[in-house]
Amino acid sequence: MAKRIQFARTGGSEVLELVDVTPAEPGPGEVRVANRAVGLNFIDIYFRTGLYPAPSLPSGLGTEAAGVVDAVGDGVTHLKPGDRVAYAQGPLGAYAELHTLPADKVVVLPDGIDFETAAASMLKGLTVQYLMRQTHRVEAGETILWHAAAGGVGSIACQWARALGVRLIGTVSSPEKAALAEKNGAWATIDYTKEDVVERVRELTDGAMCDVVYDSVGKDTWETSLDCLKPRSLMVSFGNASGAVEGVNLGILNQKGSLYTTRPSLNGYADTRERLEAMAAELFEMLESGKVKVDISSRYPLAEAGKAQDALQGRQTTGSTILLP
Numbered sequence: 185m186a187k188r189i190q191f192a193r194t195g196g197s198e199v200l201e202l203v204d205v206t207p208a209e210p211g212p213g214e215v216r217v218a219n220r221a222v223g224l225n226f227i228d229i230y231f232r233t234g235l236y237p238a239p240s241l242p243s244g245l246g247t248e249a250a251g252v253v254d255a256v257g258d259g260v261t262h263l264k265p266g267d268r269v270a271y272a273q274g275p276l277g278a279y280a281e282l283h284t285l286p287a288d289k290v291v292v293l294p295d296g297i298d299f300e301t302a303a304a305s306m307l308k309g310l311t312v313q314y315l316m317r318q319t320h321r322v323e324a325g326e327t328i329l330w331h332a333a334a335g336g337v338g339s340i341a342c343q344w345a346r347a348l349g350v351r352l353i354g355t356v357s358s359p360e361k362a363a364l365a366e367k368n369g370a371w372a373t374i375d376y377t378k379e380d381v382v383e384r385v386r387e388l389t390d391g392a393m394c395d396v397v398y399d400s401v402g403k404d405t406w407e408t409s410l411d412c413l414k415p416r417s418l419m420v421s422f423g424n425a426s427g428a429v430e431g432v433n434l435g436i437l438n439q440k441g442s443l444y445t446t447r448p449s450l451n452g453y454a455d456t457r458e459r460l461e462a463m464a465a466e467l468f469e470m471l472e473s474g475k476v477k478v479d480i481s482s483r484y485p486l487a488e489a490g491k492a493q494d495a496l497q498g499r500q501t502t503g504s505t506i507l508l509p
């Protein structure tokens with residue numbers, strides 16, 4: 185038997201329960217990983233609350249972890265028992281001691297990256313990789329606006345932007361979060377709970393505005409974000425921390441300056457093993473070179489996953505949080 189967190193109905197963190205399950209044997213093309221550290225992500229809350237529907241209930245939760253390969257199914261050639269690995273995609277169920285998933289979603293960890301660092305950065309760091317190197321390949325000297333800059337994804341984005349010579353303006357909800365984002369390399373910060381974001385962006389850029397806005401807050405910031413862009417530039421909406429953006433009238437992109445917009449996901453970019461491995465190699469290089477240092481601000485026992493989610497949803501966290509099986 186092995187322990188995992190599951191939920192039988194959607195709702196608040198009280199629906200999460202720690203149960204004993206018989207771990208699935210890996211089928212053809214699958215591996216089973218003994219998790220040493222598990223990543224906590226906002227998407228886990230979307231599944232728990234039902235904003236994103238789980239394929240079936242009861243369901244496991246979580247898609248990000250690092251650990252050791254425990255067993256491999258037929259046809260798996262790039263992994264063997266004992267390999268140190270990490271993953272950020274695949275079926276829900278990473279909040280567990282053992283998780284079985286497609287081997288194509290699992291990459292071997294370089295010796296220099298420990299399990300906690302990997303669990304705290306695979307999903308968030310691969311997200312920053314595709315957003316800044318693929319969705320739009322940011323160039324030195326460009327100015328970008330990044331919402332929730334002191335969060336898990338945001339903390340990695342600030343450091344990656346600094347390494348690329350990009351001027352990242354980060355939004356945050358407190359002076360402490362502003363200080364953290366600036367320490368991580370944000371060129372400037374704006375408290376979006378108190379300041380007029382559009383006016384501050386105008387001042388900071390001498391009226392030029394931003395080349396790209398990266399918005400994971402969603403409903404509360406969508407329109408402000410469009411107002412922070414240069415004509416003909418790109419709005420990247422990649423999350424819903426405040427609720428989903430709905431009912432968009434496409435004409436608004438015309439009114440705000442012939443803008444472009446996209447709503448990307450990690451699964452849409454890391455959609456083959458080759459692409460995942462290339463993206464992971466770039467992330468691991470950033471981690472091993474020290475250009476990106478992952479800030480693990482909280483660690484919780486697996487059994488306290490609900491408490492960890494409440495802190496994330498309540499805007500109390502900074503950087504990454506991990507769960508320890």
Ligand SMILES: NC(=O)c1ccc[n+]([C@@H]2O[C@H](COP(=O)([O-])OP(=O)(O)OC[C@H]3O[C@@H](n4cnc5c(N)ncnc54)[C@H](OP(=O)(O)O)[C@@H]3O)[C@@H](O)[C@H]2O)c1
Nearest residue numbers: 225226332335336337356357400423424425426449450499
């Ligand atoms: N599309 C993708 O591929 C992809 C992949 C990974 C993550 N994401 C998205 O990226 C975002 C960041 O993920 P994360 O796991 O690193 O979380 P996080 O940034 O550590 O936490 C979310 C942050 O959002 C801000 N926020 C603004 N309004 C909020 C509200 N009403 N409720 C809660 N938080 C609010 C808070 O920062 P302040 O207190 O500073 O406002 C909060 O700390 C999430 O929206 C997530 O869904 C998308």
